[in-house]
Amino acid sequence: MTPDTDSHPAVMTAADGHEAGIGTATVVVDDIRVSYRAPSTDAEDLHTASMAQKILLGLTGQRPKVRVDALKGISFVARAGESIGILGRNGAGKSTLLRIMGGLETPTSGTVSARSNPVLLGVNAALIPDLSGERNVRLGCLAMGMSPQQVEAIIPEVIELAGIGKAIYRPMKTYSSGMSSRLRFAIAASANPDILLIDEALSTGDAAFKERSENKMTELRRAAGTVFIVNHAAQVIEEMCTRALWLVDGELIGDGPGPQIAHDYRWWSWNIAKDKPDKAATILATCREKWKPAGVRIQRSESRTLPYRHARGV
Structure with a gap:
């Protein structure tokens, strides 16, 4: 249902908290950072470029490169029995985080530990x-x-x-x-699989497939597995996930119950879509404070107990 300014409630309250400590740790993501350099067409970047870069641009047309921080110190612990949604707009870093957890990309710094090989x-x-x-x-x-x-x-x-x-x-x-x-x-x-990583796949299909996939993920969780779902559609996260992580420009700004995080994300996104940047900024500031993962602290002893270790940055 499309929200409107009259009937849609303000940001939801964090009454109960997510299912913290639901089981033993299955994945530990510890201060993951991803940075790279990319060409920029921004006039300001060209203005501040070095003389050598300007000469290179004149000779070859090669634009000056700027630093892009795709992930900014992401840390969290996933536990057995959780289904965790990863929310964020395009370019927020959702798929990059998933690929690092799956061992397909190496972060600039930080580590990922898992008790089994994520699928x-x-x-x-x-x-x-x-x-x-x-x-x-x-x-x-x-x-x-x-x-x-x-x-x-x-x-x-x-x-x-x-x-x-x-x-x-x-x-x-x-x-x-x-x-x-x-x-x-x-x-x-x-x-x-003990740890299943899903990128957007559950946005497809009819109601029958949705029900079957939900039942399968519930079965995996009850067998003490962990499921991660990346999706830009908040409704999928709201309906399928016990917990959600909210990324904005590579930063983890929210960690909490799936339905509540997804609700707030949808309200924020709706205001952006309706060209209400001030309202969206207010909502985001409120959510940063309410859902901030400041209490997440990696226990080194917990990380060391996980046998499968990968994606260690340099």
């Missing part, structure tokens, strides 16, 4: 576009370590969860992006 949806399964969905289910499950006997037993469940009908027998290159995402989710979830 990043759509990457861990080695799928081949020219093969049918059914053949790719077999390949994907084998790639995640299942035995041939386990694969045969799990195939009907994967096909049912994906819910793409007769398309399962057609080459994957004929699938829409939504169909492909649904199949990848079904394959990744079928392995019952």
Whole structure:
């Protein structure tokens, strides 16, 4: 439902707090920072460029490079039994954070520790576009370590969860992006991973797929797993996550209950979309204070107990 200025309540209150201490630590993200240099077309950057940079621009057309801080000291502890949504507008750093947790990117500094190898949806399964969905289910499950006997037993469940009908027998290159995402989710979830990372895939599909995917994630959490969901659609986080992390320009500004964080995020985003920057700024300032993760402190002893360690920056 689209909010309006008369009926929509102000920022929600932090009454109960999220499910802190729900289980043992599964992922510890400790002061992750990502910085890189990129060309800029900003006139101010050109004005402040060094003489050498200006000469280089005149000779080659190469623009001066500026420092971009994609992630700014992100720290949090994820626990068994949590489903954690990661919210933020485009460019906030959501996918970068997920890829670092999955071990696909190395941060500039900081570390990620996990008690098992996180499964990043759509990457861990080695799928081949020219093969049918059914053949790719077999390949994907084998790639995640299942035995041939386990694969045969799990195939009907994967096909049912994906819910793409007769398309399962057609080459994957004929699938829409939504169909492909649904199949990848079904394959990744079928392995019952301890830590599952999902990037946008659950925005696709009908109500039936939504219900099946929610049930599967609940099953994973009840088995003491941890699920991360990156999505720009706050409704997905509101409905599926027990906890949410809110990123703004690479900074973690909020950590709290999924429904409440998602509610506040939607209200903030709506004001931005309606060209109400002052109202949006007020909401953001309030949320920074209310949901600030200042109480999050990494216990070194907790981090050291996690056997799988990766993404250590230099």
